[in-house]
Amino acid sequence: MGQARPNFSLLSRAGRLYVGVVSLAGLAVCSHSVWVVTTTDIDWHWMLFAALTVLGGAITIKVPSLLALLSVSEMFAFTCVLLFGPAAGTLTLAIDGVILSVRRKHRAHRALFNASELGISIWASSHIFFALAGTGPLYEQPLALGAILLPMGAMTVAYFLLNSGLVATAIGLEFRKAPLIVWRQHFAWLAPNYLAGAAISLLLLAALRQAGLSAVALILPLLLLSYLTIRTSLGRAEDADRHVAKVDRLYLSTIETLATAIDAKDEVTHGHIRRVQMGAVGLARKLGVHDDLTIKAIEAAALLHDTGKLAIPEHILNKPGKLTIDEFEVMKQHARIGAEILAPVDFPFPVVPIVRHHHENWDGTGYPDGISGTDIPIGARILSVVDCFDALTSDRPYRRRMSDETAMAIVLERKGSMYDPLVVDTFLAVYRE
Structure with a gap:
């Protein structure tokens, strides 16, 4: 579950300042996360979930008429946070943002903003989770799923608001629109998808406890089938949207x-x-x-x-x-x-x-x-x-x-x-x- 990104081609001075501040904050958060990962004993398996997050980010669906993209990357990123902590989750999504930008041939400042806002969003929201849960990473300190439902909900809401809010603000500054209006028009409807991603990450966490890492192999085919189904449905919607636009032009x-x-x-x-x-x-x-x-x-x-x-x-x-x-x-x-x-x-x-x-x-x-x-x-x-x-x-x-x-x-x-x-x-x- 992701969003389209601003291209910054029309940013005002205030817009450039905003992007600069977010980018600097993102660099600070990512630098701290690198320090944590390299100086503490975090299990190497976090890199597996980072790879799965990047793979999920590569499989995206454009939503017709909206500045939005759907993917399953956050599901794996959430699981990475739960198992290995904020630092691992922050680096995972930051890497995903950079690779997505490289794949789409974004300019350096846009790639930096994308990675930064993702890193900031997951870093802040994951700290909310662990503060409410009163525990450390669950890879070594497992808790009953019932004990983490509320913290997981709070983390998901915080991540959604930060992620969508930071992007909507940049787009609003670029197109001279109120960020709240941009958010309502293009991002508010994505909330259920983030909640679904959080729910799936909890199911994956439960499966990992029962079957180990082999549980990932069981979930991937289901995700691929869901992706193909949604892409087909949205493809039909996009065809209908193009027809409506054509009729609208004829009308005018x-x-x-x-x-x-x-x-x-x-x-x-x-x-x-x-x-x-x-x-x-x-x-x-x-x-x-x-x-x-x-x-x-x-x-x-x-x-x-x-x-x-x-x-x-x-x-x-x-x-x-x-x-x-x-x-x-x-x-x-x-x-x-x-x-x-x-x-x-x-x-x-x-x-x-x-x-x-x-x-x-x-x-x-x-x-x-x-x-x-x-x-x-x-x-x-x-x-x-x-x-x-x-x-x-x-x-x-x-x-x-x-x-x-x-x-x-x-x-x-x-x-x-x-x-x-x-x-x-x-x-x-x-x-x-």
């Missing part, structure tokens, strides 16, 4: 075609809707929106928010002057009409609410429903700001484009009345970057 291509037709009537360039789409999605991520369905909804709504303009007469839509009160009332209908046109479409994400409410105002004076504040969907609040700025800085039939400074001044003037203050502040910060 169809949406873009419709959006182009809409904008042709409105005499708006396709570049405008593309800029609004990219700006809205980027701003959403800066605001901490990481839910895939919400992001996809914003991406589609940015293209389709003016669908209702298909029902607006062209002499109003492209009038080269200010609209009359009656004409503006007709124009305002496009938000409601657009939502009604799109409502029968079975979107897999909430597009229609964004289309309906992208002209609502923060203070409740907008249309079509006059809702206010956070009752307005976050996608609509984001879209209204980005769309306004891009429209003001684009040429239209009835006026020349404004400068960025003038347009930003208008957006700031509308902060708290038309637009969500947080959205405006974040938009301004992104613009300044």
